[in-house]
Amino acid sequence: MNFNSFNAFGLWGVIETQEEKQEREQREEEERQQREKRQQEKELHEINSKNEKIEKDEIDLLVTSLGLSSLVNEIVEDKNKEDVLKDNGDKILEIVLESDEDDDDKETIDPKNLTEKKEEEEKDVKEPENPFIEPKSEAIEDPLPLSIFKRRSVPLIDYLCQLHNCAFKELHVLFYNIEKRREIILHLQNQVQLRTTHLHPSKNFIIRCNDFTVQPASIVPAMRGYLGITVRGYYYVKHGFKLRHPYLPCIIEFGGGHHRSYYPLEVISKVNMNIENCTCVFKLLPGIQRFSSENFQKIARNGINTEYNPKRFHSIIMRIRHDHNRTTAALIFQSSKVVLTGVPNVKMARKMASIVVKRMNASTRAANITALCELRITNLKVTNIVGSYRNMNPVAIELIYRKIRQQSQEKQQREKLFEKIVKASYDPTIFPALRLKIKDELREASCLIYISGRVILTGLVYIEQIKYLFDNIILPLLLKFPRL
Structure with a gap:
């Protein structure tokens, strides 16, 4: 027996040819090269991660020192939102509904067309009109809450931007100009009343602007440095209020002795005069047309929430109830002139007028008055606005x-x-x-x-x-x- 073949047999258990030996060595060399490559990639990744961490720490330190952390967080949130919207835009949404009649039939519905289909079904089914029931008011596009029209204060940041006709990002530059800074302080002292907004509405109070801090709210120490935190941290810990613009300065109010109170611009608002109500006038019939005495009495009998006593007052009084426990009174004269009193604000004048017109049209249909044309709003205008301030x-x-x-x-x-x-x-x-x-x-x-x-x-x-x-x-x- 050949000694080499015996050695190969004793080592491997099988006889290995020369070609198989070369292939095995080649495989081992490739595996070794791959291991070395993975090791190099791992070391390179660790070096890059260390460098990124060092750069991130330097950026965080710079951002914190300049008070720009909120701005960076907003940019990151906007980027994440864009990524989510992009991912959702790539997906196809389908709703598959199984019909009750046939289980095998399926219907695919686009969720964007659900509202259109519902509107078509509502148009097909028409309910009989009842003139004695108050008609529903039409939905207004993009309705705004009543608090916006009756807002008694304006944020101080928005007011300063409007006063100096500058963008929000340019506002902090004005505080570094000594002349502009002095003008803003004198204006806020003599012509503006300031009020806090971060507390409960019944606990907010009036403040006076004596000066501005040189440093932003993210650096100015709160409580003269006794607590060891800044104004930004104090408002977050004490009131749970996170400042969105901590790089803006604070308002200083002088107290007794050496006491100083610091208020960020975000928690201050400018007090405005409150609009209590307004008076509006419009006509129901065009030109010089007027109601006849017979038709006027029929409308008064069949009216919705109406009161008519000619011995006391010669007009129909129609009352409209709306939100916030308020009532608007409409005085309807025989000359087709309507006076609206108690309208909450100017924005709601047309809405109140349209409700009066709908009720009047329902009254004419209930009274079987065919001689009149359809009533409309003509020449609507505001005649008086009442404002109050405390x-x-x-x-x-x-x-x-x-x-x-x-x-x-x-x-x-x-x-x-x-x-x-x-x-x-x-x-x-x-x-x-x-x-x-x-x-x-x-x-x-x-x-x-x-x-x-x-x-x-x-x-x-x-x-x-x-x-x-x-x-x-x-x-x-x-x-x-x-x-x-």
Whole structure:
């Protein structure tokens, strides 16, 4: 027996040829090369991960020092949302419904067309109209909540951007300009009243702007550094309020002694005058057409929530109830003129008018009046807006009245604050409030100022006029003459 073959047999258990030996060595060489390659990739990955971690730590340190962490988080969230939307856009959504009649038949429905199909089915089924039931109001596209129209305050950041006609990202640059900074402080002290917004509505309070901090809210120490945290951390721990823009400065309010209070711009708002109600006028019939006395009485008998007593008042009184326990009264005259009183705001004037028109059309159908054409809204306009404001401190109305009398005598050296005040009257034995007549570009406005700080403004038809008079005349008067 050959010794080599025996050695091969004793080592491997089988006789290995020369070709098989070469293949085995080649496989082992390839496996060794692959192991070395994987080892090199692993080492390279570890080096890259270490470098990325070091860069990330440096960026986080820089972002934290500059107070830009919220901005970075917003960018990351926007990117994640875009990725999710992109993934969802690639998927095809189908809803397969099995019919009740035949289990084998299946129907594929596009979820986007579900609302259209439902609307078609509702159009096919028509319910009989009942003139004695109040018709449902039509849905308004993109309805806005009532709180937006009656908002008593505007965020201070938005107000400053609007005042200086700049973008939000450019606002922080203004605070580094000494002249602009001084202008903003003087404006907030003399012509604006500031109020907190981060607490419960009944616990928010009025503050005064004495200065701005040089450093942002993410660096300024809270409570004079006793707690060892910044203003940003204090509001997060104490009130659970996370600042979205911590790189903006804080408002400083001076207290007794060396006490200083710091308020971020996000928790401060500018107080506005509240729109209580407005009065609107429109006509139901075009031109000089009017209701006959017979048809007018039929409409009154078949009306919805109507009251008609010609001995007491010669118009039909229709009451409309809506949200927030408020009622709007519509006075319908025989000349087809309608006066709406108690409308919450200007935005809801057309909605209230359309409800009156629908009710009137239902009344004419119930009374079988065919001579009249279809009633519509014509020449709708606002005739009066009532605004109110409650100052937190009492007002020295006697000093205001005395100052106005002095300014009326000195016509040449009249202050700008009293230029538009035409008339003032104050007699506490007759009426407890100071009555002012303020001349506007289009019409005169009446203003009542009480000692308690309550202010009522009437006679204007545009909200912009109310804001202008409140910001430039009424509020500066209240801030200049407090009752000490």
